[in-house]
Amino acid sequence: MQDQTLPGILLSELRAQPPLVHCITNFVAMNIAANVLLAAGASPAMVHAEEEAGEFAAIAGALTINIGTLSSSWLRGMEAAALAASQSGKPWVLDPVAHYATLFRRAAVDRLLELGPTVIRGNASEIIALAGGESRGQGVDSRDEVEQAEESARLLARTHGATVAVTGVVDFVTDGERTARIEGGSPLMPQVTALGCSLTCLVGAFTAIRPAAPFEATVAALATFAVAGEMAASRADGPGSFSPAFLDALAALDAPLLDRHARVRSA
Ligand SMILES: Nc1ncnc2c1ncn2[C@@H]1O[C@H](COP(=O)(O)OP(=O)(O)OP(=O)(O)O)[C@@H](O)[C@H]1O
Numbered sequence: 001m002q003d004q005t006l007p008g009i010l011l012s013e014l015r016a017q018p019p020l021v022h023c024i025t026n027f028v029a030m031n032i033a034a035n036v037l038l039a040a041g042a043s044p045a046m047v048h049a050e051e052e053a054g055e056f057a058a059i060a061g062a063l064t065i066n067i068g069t070l071s072s073s074w075l076r077g078m079e080a081a082a083l084a085a086s087q088s089g090k091p092w093v094l095d096p097v098a099h100y101a102t103l104f105r106r107a108a109v110d111r112l113l114e115l116g117p118t119v120i121r122g123n124a125s126e127i128i129a130l131a132g133g134e135s136r137g138q139g140v141d142s143r144d145e146v147e148q149a150e151e152s153a154r155l156l157a158r159t160h161g162a163t164v165a166v167t168g169v170v171d172f173v174t175d176g177e178r179t180a181r182i183e184g185g186s187p188l189m190p191q192v193t194a195l196g197c198s199l200t201c202l203v204g205a206f207t208a209i210r211p212a213a214p215f216e217a218t219v220a221a222l223a224t225f226a227v228a229g230e231m232a233a234s235r236a237d238g239p240g241s242f243s244p245a246f247l248d249a250l251a252a253l254d255a256p257l258l259d260r261h262a263r264v265r266s267a
């Protein structure tokens with residue numbers, strides 16, 4: 001029998017004690033992200049109103065913030081939630097969707113970064129731009145390779161004391177010192193909208209399980225996604241059938257399957 005790996009152990013713990021994950025995500029992602037969390041075994045709550053987001057963040061196991069469909073009122077809710085999470089020692093994850101596209105988004109992300117995210121998860125174009133580099137991103141879609149974003153990720157991790165995850169063909173995670181690469185997934189994944197946003201919420205779920213080890217939690221979430229993506233692709237005919245196959249694969253995934261199929265290279 002193969003030894004248990006950390007991703008497998010964390011997935012088992014998540015299933016045994018489902019964390020409440022407070023997600024402030026975008027209109028596109030809300031439904032699929034909630035279903036992804038349920039399939040993985042976590043309890044999602046999509047709560048964005050400025051009147052209650054701060055209060056809710058204090059009772060959740062982790063918070064995730066995604067600026068995909070931003071407004072001024074949502075931004076106030078995000079800031080209140082991030083502040084409450086930080087003050088109550090809860091991990092929180094930032095997904096800076098297309099922050100390079102407009103002044104409003106850039107200013108929003110600058111303010112959120114000041115509140116100290118535990119993890120930053122984005123595609124290569126988002127991570128390059130966040131570190132001040134020239135990104136080729138178009139709207140919410142990446143046009144850069146993960147390899148080109150690795151130095152940006154390291155710089156961001158050190159500057160903000162955060163774990164940074166860059167996703168794409170092979171994912172890259174760093175806390176500024178350690179790095180990991182996660183292989184797997186499928187080329188169908190970027191053809192289904194909001195899977196990256198859903199992954200951000202799953203990273204939140206895993207950080208709720210190991211708040212003191214965000215690097216390991218992030219790697220575990222990405223490995224879970226990569227293995228489920230690979231299993232789903234073997235059954236799907238295209239992006240339409242991939243979506244339900246992905247939820248089924250995620251729900252069917254258990255620790256032994258994850259241990260056997262996860263391809264994580266650490267350095
Ligand atoms: N070409 C690919 N091959 C394998 N897996 C991929 C590929 N592209 C993306 N993925 C996987 O898809 C998931 C989402 O990552 P992606 O980088 O597409 O996020 P994103 O651009 O933020 O998505 P969105 O904005 O649509 O939510 C990750 O698990 C990533 O590993």
Ligand SMILES: Cc1ncsc1CCO
Nearest residue numbers: 026028068069097140194
């Ligand atoms: C398509 C889209 N537009 C704003 S957010 C979003 C989901 C993918 O990031």
Ligand SMILES: [Mg+2]
Nearest residue numbers: 097123196197
């Ligand atoms: Mg995205």
